[in-house]
Amino acid sequence: MLFAIYSIIKPIAGTLILVFMYYLAVDVGGEVGIERLAYMFVGSAFYMFVFQAFFGLFEVIQGDREWFQTIRYIYISPISYYAYVAGRGTTQMGTAAFGVTIVLLFGKFLLNLPISLSLGLLPFFLAILLLGAFCTVVIGIALAGVTFLTARHGGGMSEGVTGIFYVFSGVIFPLSVLPQWGQILGRYIPLTYWFEGLRRAMLPGFVGDSFLLSISNSLLLVILAGATVLFFLVSVGVFRYTEYLARKKGKIDMTTAY
Amino acid sequence: MEAAIATRNLTRVFGGKRRRLQRKREPSEKRVVALDSVNLEIPHGELFGLLGPNGAGKTTLIKILATLLLPTSGEAYVAGYDVAKDPFPIRKRINMVTGGETSGYGLLTTRENVWMFSQFYGMPSRQVKKVIDLLAEEFDLQERMDAKVRTLSTGERQKMNMIRGFVTDPEIIFLDEPTLGLDVTAARSIRGFIKKWIQEQKGRTVLLTTHDMMEADELCDRIAIIDRGRILACDSPEGLKRLIKKDVTLKIETDRLKDTSVFRSIPGVRNFAVSENPKGRSMTTTFILEDDAPIADIMSEVLRQGSRVHSLKKTEPTLEEVFISLVGRGLD
Numbered sequence: 001m002l003f004a005i006y007s008i009i010k011p012i013a014g015t016l017i018l019v020f021m022y023y024l025a026v027d028v029g030g031e032v033g034i035e036r037l038a039y040m041f042v043g044s045a046f047y048m049f050v051f052q053a054f055f056g057l058f059e060v061i062q063g064d065r066e067w068f069q070t071i072r073y074i075y076i077s078p079i080s081y082y083a084y085v086a087g088r089g090t091t092q093m094g095t096a097a098f099g100v101t102i103v104l105l106f107g108k109f110l111l112n113l114p115i116s117l118s119l120g121l122l123p124f125f126l127a128i129l130l131l132g133a134f135c136t137v138v139i140g141i142a143l144a145g146v147t148f149l150t151a152r153h154g155g156g157m158s159e160g161v162t163g164i165f166y167v168f169s170g171v172i173f174p175l176s177v178l179p180q181w182g183q184i185l186g187r188y189i190p191l192t193y194w195f196e197g198l199r200r201a202m203l204p205g206f207v208g209d210s211f212l213l214s215i216s217n218s219l220l221l222v223i224l225a226g227a228t229v230l231f232f233l234v235s236v237g238v239f240r241y242t243e244y245l246a247r248k249k250g251k252i253d254m255t256t257a258y
Numbered sequence: 259m260e261a262a263i264a265t266r267n268l269t270r271v272f273g274g275k276r277r278r279l280q281r282k283r284e285p286s287e288k289r290v291v292a293l294d295s296v297n298l299e300i301p302h303g304e305l306f307g308l309l310g311p312n313g314a315g316k317t318t319l320i321k322i323l324a325t326l327l328l329p330t331s332g333e334a335y336v337a338g339y340d341v342a343k344d345p346f347p348i349r350k351r352i353n354m355v356t357g358g359e360t361s362g363y364g365l366l367t368t369r370e371n372v373w374m375f376s377q378f379y380g381m382p383s384r385q386v387k388k389v390i391d392l393l394a395e396e397f398d399l400q401e402r403m404d405a406k407v408r409t410l411s412t413g414e415r416q417k418m419n420m421i422r423g424f425v426t427d428p429e430i431i432f433l434d435e436p437t438l439g440l441d442v443t444a445a446r447s448i449r450g451f452i453k454k455w456i457q458e459q460k461g462r463t464v465l466l467t468t469h470d471m472m473e474a475d476e477l478c479d480r481i482a483i484i485d486r487g488r489i490l491a492c493d494s495p496e497g498l499k500r501l502i503k504k505d506v507t508l509k510i511e512t513d514r515l516k517d518t519s520v521f522r523s524i525p526g527v528r529n530f531a532v533s534e535n536p537k538g539r540s541m542t543t544t545f546i547l548e549d550d551a552p553i554a555d556i557m558s559e560v561l562r563q564g565s566r567v568h569s570l571k572k573t574e575p576t577l578e579e580v581f582i583s584l585v586g587r588g589l590d
Contacts, residue, residue, distance in 0.1 A: 069361035073422065076324045077378035078350045084378075248328045250272065250321070 011099035012106055015044050018172060019111065038113045038203050043171040045103040046198050049096045050136050050191065051162050056092030057140035058158035060085050061147045065253060072253040082239050085144060089137040104202075115202050124217055125201035128224065132194030135228040139190075142235035148246035151256040170195050174209045187211070190227035193220050260338040262430050262463035263300040263323060268332035269293055270318050270487075292318040294487040295332065300463060300480075302429075305456045307478030308467040309581065315487040316467035317356075320432045323465065324354045337429060350379070352430045355423035357438030360415060364408030368399070368418045371407055372425055379426045386425065393421040396451055413444035420448060424455065430463045437473060445473075452477060471577040481577070483584055490584045498580045506547040507579045511568040512560050514541050520559055521545070526552035531588035540568055546583040 022037045064071040075081055108115040117125055143161055168182055169191040175183045186192050196212045197220050246252050274289025293315045300306045308316045321327040323336050325345035334341045336348045362371050376386040394400045397417040423431060437445035456464055468474050474481050475495045482492040518532050528546040535541055560567060582588055
């Protein structure tokens with residue numbers, strides 16, 4: 001029952017909020033193309049990966065430290081703690097995949113949205129999906145490292161960061177809607193390219209931002225791959241540094257009951 | 259051959275620094291010296307005890323040796339590797355069990371919890387399942403191995419943690435007050451296992467912290483008495499007792515005394531510790547005396563304070579008396 005609520009009802013309900021907002025906009029402002037709804041719907045569905053991964057990653061350290069009190073035994077084991085956290089993040093992505101699939105099927109068959117995936121675009125879709133998923137996990141790990149040094153606030157940090165990505169990486173509206181500085185910020189967030197690629201693969205005839213329009217599918221993959229490598233290196237560096245500080249300050253296994 | 263564990267002037271200080279954004283008027287965090295120039299050398303195959311009261315520095319020392327915490331200064335080596343510079347080879351060789359905590363994933367069963375931790379050490383799954391069954395039998399926990407961890411009692415959880423710690427067959431294991439908060443039977447079962455394990459697994463090393471004198475006396479090859487971060491003495495239990503062999507140990511039970519500090523001024527009193535007797539108005543004072551001479555002065559002082567003497571006993575030195583002699587107070 002809990003699984004059904006969490007993995008099916010919650011994501012569908014979350015996406016339906018956008019659908020109703022769309023119909024409200026149609027009601028108030030007149031005709032708005034269904035492709036706008038499809039844009040929001042697909043972005044919102046795949047955004048679940050980001051939310052779920054970040055939420056899970058931010059809770060790994062604090063959950064193991066404060067609630068389960070297992071962190072000291074995991075930390076002193078021979079496994080790399082970075083690899084352990086990455087594994088937990090990947091598991092979160094796997095859980096989210098179920099919800100994303102359900103929501104996309106809901107959109108295609110119940111809302112009749114033009115969602116489809118041609119065989120020709122399947123390799124591109126898989127490549128962009130996996131690269132983006134990996135990129136999401138490594139960005140999440142870099143930020144989760146900060147929770148080594150905090151007593152709580154993991155949930156708040158995760159909501160804050162995912163909120164920034166929600167607004168500035170073209171999840172529910174194109175970057176062109178944003179002010180100039182917001183568009184520039186969006187161009188530096190790798191997830192912008194991820195959502196663009198996913199829409200290109202799943203929404204035939206999709207036309208995105210003029211800025212992104214000039215980027216071919218292969219260049220999109222190259223940009224995302226480069227950003228992923230860069231963020232991987234950054235995440236290893238940040239994670240190691242925060243881990244070192246926590247070990248120095250005695251915070252690895254602190255329990256604060258805060 | 260290098261020692262299993264070695265420390266050189268190992269020091270750990272907590273607090274005392276002003277944070278960058280802290281206002282000048284605010285007092286800086288209190289500076290606590292948890293370990294003060296600790297020098298230890300524990301050879302392979304030894305069951306070494308650290309005996310000290312709460313806050314003595316026992317857990318801090320174990321955390322540094324287990325690579326959870328960095329020292330402020332000095333050096334510490336485990337299996338020949340520097341804990342600060344080279345933690346990864348150490349982690350392959352160690353494990354740790356801490357008492358008085360409720361660690362574990364409540365949604366998993368006891369068996370799943372132990373198995374999961376064994377996988378962090380890269381142990382073959384089939385082999386590990388056999389070892390888990392053997393250890394479950396040792397700790398009489400077979401019937402609870404498939405129960406969810408959240409349903410285990412405190413004693414059962416601690417037994418699960420012991421299985422988790424020993425399932426990887428570590429070269430060196432850190433046991434931080436493993437019997438803390440357990441009933442007599444569970445504590446005895448854990449003590450029995452530790453004793454048996456060190457006898458059967460030749461060359462394995464145990465570092466045990468405790469504030470239970472009997473536990474330390476019963477289990478340990480050598481004991482270091484630690485207080486306020488300093489090692490006050492380090493020897494075998496018999497060697498420690500010999501430190502005060504010539505001294506006289508006097509236990510005197512009286513009505514509650516108004517002022518015990520006056521005993522310090524009596525010539526020949528090396529040290530003493532007071533413990534309040536539960537549910538009563540009486541108290542027991544344990545004295546370490548140079549000889550019999552101060553007994554008369556002590557009795558006079560007790561009577562002067564209008565207190566009655568319930569009993570008076572001269573005893574053979576125990577670890578508790580050694581501790582009182584060195585630290586100046588009991589462990590209670």
